[in-house]
Amino acid sequence: MISAERIPNNVTLSENKRLQRALEHWQPKYLEWWRDTGPQGFQDHHYVYLRTAVSVDAQGWVHYDYVKLPEYRWGIFLAEPVRDRTIGFGDFLGAPVWQEVPGDFRSPLRRLVVTQGDTEPASVEQQRRLGHSCPSLYDLRNLFQVNVEEGRHLWAMVYLLHSYFGRDGRDEAEELLERHSGDADKPRILEAFNEPIDTWLDFFMFAMFTDRDGKSQLLSLSESAFDPLSRTTRFMLTEEAHHMFVGESGVARILDRTCQLLTSGQAGFSEDVRRLGGIDLPTIQKFLNFWFSLSLDLHGGEISSNAAIYFANGLKGRQYEQKHPDHKCLHGTYPVDVVVDGSLETRNVPLRNAMNEIQRDWYTADCVAGIDRWNRILATYGIPERLRTPDRKFNRGIGIYAGFHFDPDGHMIECDEWDRRRDEWLPSPEDKAYVKSLMAAPIDEPSQFANYIAPPPKGINRKPVDFEYVRTEL
Ligand SMILES: [Fe+2]
Ligand SMILES: [Fe+2]
Numbered sequence: 001m002i003s004a005e006r007i008p009n010n011v012t013l014s015e016n017k018r019l020q021r022a023l024e025h026w027q028p029k030y031l032e033w034w035r036d037t038g039p040q041g042f043q044d045h046h047y048v049y050l051r052t053a054v055s056v057d058a059q060g061w062v063h064y065d066y067v068k069l070p071e072y073r074w075g076i077f078l079a080e081p082v083r084d085r086t087i088g089f090g091d092f093l094g095a096p097v098w099q100e101v102p103g104d105f106r107s108p109l110r111r112l113v114v115t116q117g118d119t120e121p122a123s124v125e126q127q128r129r130l131g132h133s134c135p136s137l138y139d140l141r142n143l144f145q146v147n148v149e150e151g152r153h154l155w156a157m158v159y160l161l162h163s164y165f166g167r168d169g170r171d172e173a174e175e176l177l178e179r180h181s182g183d184a185d186k187p188r189i190l191e192a193f194n195e196p197i198d199t200w201l202d203f204f205m206f207a208m209f210t211d212r213d214g215k216s217q218l219l220s221l222s223e224s225a226f227d228p229l230s231r232t233t234r235f236m237l238t239e240e241a242h243h244m245f246v247g248e249s250g251v252a253r254i255l256d257r258t259c260q261l262l263t264s265g266q267a268g269f270s271e272d273v274r275r276l277g278g279i280d281l282p283t284i285q286k287f288l289n290f291w292f293s294l295s296l297d298l299h300g301g302e303i304s305s306n307a308a309i310y311f312a313n314g315l316k317g318r319q320y321e322q323k324h325p326d327h328k329c330l331h332g333t334y335p336v337d338v339v340v341d342g343s344l345e346t347r348n349v350p351l352r353n354a355m356n357e358i359q360r361d362w363y364t365a366d367c368v369a370g371i372d373r374w375n376r377i378l379a380t381y382g383i384p385e386r387l388r389t390p391d392r393k394f395n396r397g398i399g400i401y402a403g404f405h406f407d408p409d410g411h412m413i414e415c416d417e418w419d420r421r422r423d424e425w426l427p428s429p430e431d432k433a434y435v436k437s438l439m440a441a442p443i444d445e446p447s448q449f450a451n452y453i454a455p456p457p458k459g460i461n462r463k464p465v466d467f468e469y470v471r472t473e474l
Contacts, residue, residue, distance in 0.1 A: 008075030010055055011159070022162050023076075026173055030154070033177045035070060037125045039147055041132060042470075043070055048144045049460065049469045053077055053152070056235055064461045066474060072148045076159045079234035087225040089327040090314040097227040101164050105313055108306075109226055110165050112316060114172050115189055116217060116233075117157030118179065120150045122193035123206070125181035130203055133439035135450035138459065139200070140442070141469035142246045146207065149239045156232045164228060191397060192294045199435045200453075201254065201279060205291035207247025209367060213298040215240045216319060216363040223317030248370050249456060254279055255374055256454040259381035270385075277451045279435060281378075281385050286427045287435075288387060289408060292367060293395035299360040301399045302336050308352035318355065319362045334358060337393070338400055344412065356399075364392065395426065444470075 006024055007013060013020045035043055042048070047066035054063050056077050085097045101109055124147050134140035154176060161169035179186045182194045192210055197203050218240060222233040261278040262270070273280040300307060310316040311329065318324060326332070334354035337344045351358075367389055375386045391410030393401040405418035408425055422428075427435075438452050447466040449455045459465045 008054060008073050010077050013076065019163055022170065023159070026158060026162070029174070029177055030074070030151075030158075031070060033121065034124075034151060037121075037128060037180065038151070039069060039124075039131050039144060040128045042144070044068070045472050047471050047474055049141055049463070049467070050145055050148060051461070053239070056080060062461075066471070069144060069148065072151070074148070074152050074155050076155055077235050078228065078231040081227065081231060085227060085230075087314045088223055088321045089317045089329075090225075090312050091328075092225060092314045093327050095225075097225050097230070099227055101226060105226075105315060106165070108310065108313070108315055109229070110161070110168060110172065112221065112310070113157050113160050113165075113229065114176070116221065117154060117161070117172075117176050118189045119193050119214065120153040120157065121176060122179075122181045122188040122190075123147075123150050123210070125188075126193065126195065126197040126206070127203060130197065130200065132442055133200065134442045134444070135200055135439070135453045136443050136448065136455070137446055137469045138449075138456060138465060138467075139250070139453075140444075141460065142250075143203065144470070146211075146243050146246055149243070152239070153236050156236055160228060160232060190298055192298055195294065199432070199439055200250070201284070201287050201435050202291070204247050204250030204254070205287050207243050208251060208370060209247070209288075209291040209295040210298070211240060211243040211247060212366060212370075213295045213363060215244065216299070216359060216366070219319035220316045220359060223321045225314030244370075248373070250453070251284070252374055252377060253454040253456060254284065254452060255377045257452055258284070259377060259383055260454070262383055263381050274434060277438065279438070279452050281383075281387070283427070283431050283435065285387055286425060286431060288371075289390045289395065290426050292389055294397075296360060296364070296392055297396060297398035299363060300356040302338075302357045303349050303353050303400065304356050305353060307355035308350075311352050311355045318359055329355075336400075339404055339412070342412070360392065364389065390425070
């Protein structure tokens with residue numbers, strides 16, 4: 001079923017020998033990177049029940065089999081072209097989309113592709129040690145599914161760099177394998193992708209909030225006037241949905257277990273959950289605060305001339321651009337709270353300059369909808385507490401709120417109050433140590449799940465929950 005080509009693809013690679021050779025030259029470097037910095041300890045002796053994309057139609061999507069991770073077939077797939085597609089926003093609204101990169105926009109487009117591309121291998125690097133502490137084989141398999149797909153997303157961006165950006169693009173493709181998450185000399189470009197992911201609670205929160213930033217960015221890029229970028233990102237979005245499923249359902253199952261413990265009659269108070277080996281709600285809220293605020297940063301500065309240029313030139317739109325009534329955004333303003341002399345003041349920013357903030361609104365609403373689904377679990381158990389997003393100004397490292405302190409309700413606070421109360425809002429060293437202590441050893445019996453997480457309601461691809469999703473023999 002999988003094509004015999006060295007690089008599976010739907011871009012007629014065999015008809016472009018030069019490009020094919022260039023990518024086949026990059027392929028061994030990619031595999032070396034995967035072996036060195038991909039999932040640690042699961043490269044040679046484990047078979048993983050994975051889904052492999054073999055084409056973009058619905059049939060090509062249901063190919064499941066056991067594979068050794070380094071033998072996964074990473075391919076290049078673009079969504080089918082939309083006939084007579086025209087530019088949906090900005091100064092060139094209504095003009096035909098571009099099949100080549102216009103000279104004027106070469107450098108900003110390359111920057112967009114590289115920045116997106118850099119996040120893909122970064123997350124694999126961040127998650128490389130998690131296999132040793134998995135809560136079940138089901139979860140282990142989901143982790144690896146996410147990892148191989150992030151690897152494929154890197155392929156998607158490298159394909160664009162090689163095909164459309166000439167020598168510079170080829171150099172950038174090399175550098176995507178040379179930067180490493182958390183590396184002191186050559187770190188990844190965006191800060192959230194240099195944070196270590198040491199626990200499965202971090203991983204699930206990352207997949208919920210940081211992969212959702214990925215969804216947000218891919219939606220914006222899929223609106224691009226540069227059609228190959230649009231088609232590439234549209235196909236990536238289908239994979240991204242699974243990553244958010246892994247994150248959202250992972251936290252949901254932890255919550256489910258926490259609720260079971262809270263209503264078991266053995267735990268009167270939230271603190272008692274820890275005594276029973278679960279993860280208490282305040283700790284879950286702190287991890288949520290951390291990953292949500294870090295992921296907000298990924299949408300960039302609130303007032304941004306770069307964002308205005310991207311929009312004006314049709315390079316990057318808003319999520320679901322067609323749902324907006326005005327695609328030019330030449331008039332009108334967006335209110336942004338700015339810090340002036342130690343207090344907040346609302347400033348009306350021209351719409352195009354507020355594009356990052358407008359996209360952040362969409363992202364935040366999408367997160368809130370997911371948190372509402374988590375809260376339904378608490379409600380079902382009759383537990384009055386609720387999870388929530390902290391204010392968007394809380395714990396920011398990028399943009400106009402960076403360098404100031406805000407509590408989770410958005411009130412500006414002094415530095416010493418922040419220092420005193422930080423551990424109430426963000427995971428403290430003790431919280432991290434506790435969560436880590438629950439994950440000291442992997443759970444690798446097919447029917448078993450770690451005590452802090454409920455089993456999923458169903459397995460993958462209609463397989464039972466206790467299916468041996470990862471095995472050492474075939
Ligand atoms: Fe991705
Ligand atoms: Fe992802």
